[in-house]
Amino acid sequence: MIKKNYLEDLNNSKKPFIIYRSNKGFDLYTDFSKKIILTKNNIEKFINQSTKLKSKKKETDLFIGFFGYEILNNLIDIKVKKQKGLKFPKGIFYKPETKLKLPNKLNYKNLGLVRTNKLFKININKSSYKVIFDKFKKKIKSGETYQIKICTKYSNKSKIDALDFFCRLVRSNMAPEAFMIKDINYSIISCSPENLIDKKNDFITTKPIAGTLKKTKKFNKIKALAFFKKNIKENKEHNMIVDMERSDLSKICKAGSVKILKEKIVEEYKDLYHYVSLIGGRLKNNTSSLEIVKAMMPGGSVIGCPKISTLNLLNVQEKESRNVYTGSFGYIKFNGDMRFNIIIRSILNYKNKSEISVASGVVIDSNARHEFNENYIKAKALIDLYK
Amino acid sequence: MIYIIDHKDSFTHNVVHQFENFDDVMCDNHNEINEDKLKKSKVIVFSPGPGAPKDYPRSSNIYKRFKGKKKMIGICLGFQQILHCEKGEIIQQKKIYHGYQSKIKVISENSLFTKNSKFKVGRYHSLKLKEPFAAKNFEITMRCDISNVAMAIENNKEKIYGFQFHPESFLTENGNLLIKKILSA
Numbered sequence: 001m002i003k004k005n006y007l008e009d010l011n012n013s014k015k016p017f018i019i020y021r022s023n024k025g026f027d028l029y030t031d032f033s034k035k036i037i038l039t040k041n042n043i044e045k046f047i048n049q050s051t052k053l054k055s056k057k058k059e060t061d062l063f064i065g066f067f068g069y070e071i072l073n074n075l076i077d078i079k080v081k082k083q084k085g086l087k088f089p090k091g092i093f094y095k096p097e098t099k100l101k102l103p104n105k106l107n108y109k110n111l112g113l114v115r116t117n118k119l120f121k122i123n124i125n126k127s128s129y130k131v132i133f134d135k136f137k138k139k140i141k142s143g144e145t146y147q148i149k150i151c152t153k154y155s156n157k158s159k160i161d162a163l164d165f166f167c168r169l170v171r172s173n174m175a176p177e178a179f180m181i182k183d184i185n186y187s188i189i190s191c192s193p194e195n196l197i198d199k200k201n202d203f204i205t206t207k208p209i210a211g212t213l214k215k216t217k218k219f220n221k222i223k224a225l226a227f228f229k230k231n232i233k234e235n236k237e238h239n240m241i242v243d244m245e246r247s248d249l250s251k252i253c254k255a256g257s258v259k260i261l262k263e264k265i266v267e268e269y270k271d272l273y274h275y276v277s278l279i280g281g282r283l284k285n286n287t288s289s290l291e292i293v294k295a296m297m298p299g300g301s302v303i304g305c306p307k308i309s310t311l312n313l314l315n316v317q318e319k320e321s322r323n324v325y326t327g328s329f330g331y332i333k334f335n336g337d338m339r340f341n342i343i344i345r346s347i348l349n350y351k352n353k354s355e356i357s358v359a360s361g362v363v364i365d366s367n368a369r370h371e372f373n374e375n376y377i378k379a380k381a382l383i384d385l386y387k
Numbered sequence: 388m389i390y391i392i393d394h395k396d397s398f399t400h401n402v403v404h405q406f407e408n409f410d411d412v413m414c415d416n417h418n419e420i421n422e423d424k425l426k427k428s429k430v431i432v433f434s435p436g437p438g439a440p441k442d443y444p445r446s447s448n449i450y451k452r453f454k455g456k457k458k459m460i461g462i463c464l465g466f467q468q469i470l471h472c473e474k475g476e477i478i479q480q481k482k483i484y485h486g487y488q489s490k491i492k493v494i495s496e497n498s499l500f501t502k503n504s505k506f507k508v509g510r511y512h513s514l515k516l517k518e519p520f521a522a523k524n525f526e527i528t529m530r531c532d533i534s535n536v537a538m539a540i541e542n543n544k545e546k547i548y549g550f551q552f553h554p555e556s557f558l559t560e561n562g563n564l565l566i567k568k569i570l571s572a
Contacts, residue, residue, distance in 0.1 A: 236486035237486060239488070243556050247399060255403075306396045306398070364483040
């Protein structure tokens with residue numbers, strides 16, 4: 001068991017650390033012996049070499065960190081024009097020397113004073129959102145994309161206590177892929193619900209979410225499922241993502257092995273229901289980690305479909321860098337096993353600037369005002385942490 | 388060997404796995420086509436993809452070169468690609484089907500499939516064939532049960548087949564059987 005004040009002491013020590021949701025509670029990684037900042041030039045080498053290290057047995061024989069959105073585009077040869085925004089690294093991975101288990105209830109209370117700021121600036125207002133929305137709808141009608149996600153960003157200047165934010169966030173919005181990173185000049189806090197890659201030996205699964213329903217007294221899990229099944233728009237969006245993820249897995253899996261393991265089920269969270277499928281397959285012999293990353297990332301459910309033409313449309317439209325948003329956080333073990341999520345519902349705090357990005361999908365029958373408001377609802381749980 | 392020409396779609400590898408049930412499969416991007424593979428292949432498949440047939444002149448070129456010489460199969464955009472090469476017009480439809488499951492019906496006696504049989508299929512298309520359409524040896528053999536939009540073409544003489552829907556989608560019933568029949572025709 002860890003000491004009662006362990007988290008407080010760690011947080012005060014200024015030592016970088018990472019917390020990642022596990023089956024029963026959380027795993028904490030710290031005492032980093034290496035920190036690799038990814039660039040276009042070293043990313044392939046990093047992924048390839050990460051599984052060529054000899055030691056494979058210890059719990060800390062892994063690299064943990066994140067790939068940003070831009071570098072994942074570069075990896076599959078998609079150009080992103082020069083964008084505005086924080087000059088934040090495109091990806092960072094750490095080699096931990098210590099791993100500790102933390103309980104479900106994180107014991108930490110912020111006592112010091114920090115200057116947070118409640119006011120946020122949004123980068124796209126309602127009317128410019130409508131313009132982008134209409135432009136993309138035309139692209140759907142001409143068949144260039146079938147579904148595309150418009151990203152909006154809320155930002156402000158704030159000094160935050162990342163650990164305090166994370167503890168409060170998971171108390172109100174526990175999610176299976178929640179994580180936080182705290183380093184000297186930045187922190188990331190996320191309650192991501194979405195697993196993109198879970199790979200053990202030659203078995204790989206992905207668990208896309210498409211469809212979200214806010215919990216009210218009217219609904220229980222069974223009624224939520226009935227709602228999703230009846231809702232043609234939600235079903236179409238979900239179908240598209242299932243076929244796309246099947247195809248992504250098929251690039252690296254043995255023919256005939258890709259199966260839908262759970263088709264359109266409802267998962268219940270504190271404030272919402274998600275419409276989820278689980279798809280898995282057996283990897284072809286000698287599939288490299290790099291091939292897996294390139295086949296699966298960036299995760300399709302938060303981009304749209306088909307992936308490549310939709311990414312190109314997004315990259316022409318978006319003037320501001322997504323940074324970590326819709327990138328992936330997770331780890332690669334030295335034995336080749338991996339776990340990665342999709343970074344959504346996240347806060348990036350860098351040099352005392354905070355940004356929260358959210359996105360919602362445009363399909364042929366979506367409505368601009370509804371999707372704009374939906375974006376705000378998604379951001380609200382995070383914005384509420386600032387007080 | 389079956390050679391699949393990929394139009395950078397997010398469903399192409401479902402097509403690859405489906406055809407791998409029956410033969411060896413190679414797959415390359417439409418702008419990285421390998422001439423040797425093209426010549427060695429017994430069957431050429433035009434994959435689904437974004438946009439319209441006019442965006443893929445290389446694929447049209449391949450179709451014209453090998454028409455009558457090899458079996459050719461088109462799926463979704465690939466289906467439209469074949470029609471486009473046969474002077475059919477591809478136009479936007481009012482109601483757009485993306486991720487939609489609908490019932491279709493075999494309407495022709497000359498089809499490889501039983502006339503009047505109905506089954507559910509997955510659809511991802513903004514565009515459709517403008518009708519009337521006529522080309523030598525081609526026949527529209529399946530239609531959407533509700534909207535009547537053309538869903539399959541067969542040219543059993545020159546062994547050219549096309550589906551507007553996606554036989555590889557999890558939304559399509561008996562997709563494997565469909566492909567098996569076409570491949571053994």
